[in-house]
Amino acid sequence: MSSGVLLSARDISVRFGGVLAVNKVSFDVHRGEVFTLIGPNGAGKTTVFNLISRIYTPTSGSIEYDGTPLLAHAPHEIAQLGIARTFQNIELFEHATVLQNLLIGRHVHRETGFWSQLFFTRATRDAEVRARHKAEEVIELLELQKHRDSLVAGLPYGVRKVVELARALCTEPKLLLLDEPSSGLNVEETDDMAFWIRDIRDELGVTVLMVEHDMALVSKVSDRVLAMNQGEVLALGSPSEVQSHPGVVEAYLGSAGDVESLRRKAA
């Protein structure tokens, strides 16, 4: 794997009973890029995503991440490897404040053991200070200052999506997995999301792997796009190359909602 490649998937296949959800898919995600998976419903995008977050294990194939075989790691080790993710349906502690949610997100970096935490040693205190420092930095980057002490439950949906992004960033990931970041957002909020994603890549240098349906967002933020259909790779290239690829256009013709989205982008 070249040093410019953070994640490399080779010939990965996933079978669920009689369904071949992913069929010999290969791709490389370069360090510092926004790499987006697109495709009509059932294309296999979420399955690929779940392979990388280790929720699923492929039937065959290999995935290298930052020089190590990813499949040798258990799902609970993923955060320590520097992989963070957000979910299509937000998963936050609703009855905790924004800051508390961010500090919880940070716990993967707690290198202090049970006894030092019990007696609140210097190492514990230093870890606490670093966690707060990181949380404040992320709050500032994503302009969440005015929501810092608000309970998540009372926040508008669009803000909660940004809080989820913030919590993932507090783990200081090398690779950020975004599962449909625009889902549930209106046009204006989706524009804001595009802005944050670009900032995360440009300001923090975090590599982003995203699954997304909204072609306007895909075009705005993606360096490269991988289009899938029926478990296979259809096209790989820049957003405009992939959207004008005849196989991609044809695949989307099967799905009215997605064709509408492609048209909106083209308009």
Ligand SMILES: Nc1ncnc2c1ncn2[C@@H]1O[C@H](COP(=O)(O)OP(=O)(O)OP(=O)(O)O)[C@@H](O)[C@H]1O
């Ligand atoms: N846990 C599972 N058990 C059985 N079949 C599954 C499972 N997960 C996905 N599939 C099947 O695998 C195929 C690919 O599904 P997947 O969810 O990866 O597609 P997708 O591109 O993410 O679609 P969508 O855009 O609708 O989320 C589909 O035929 C789906 O029904």
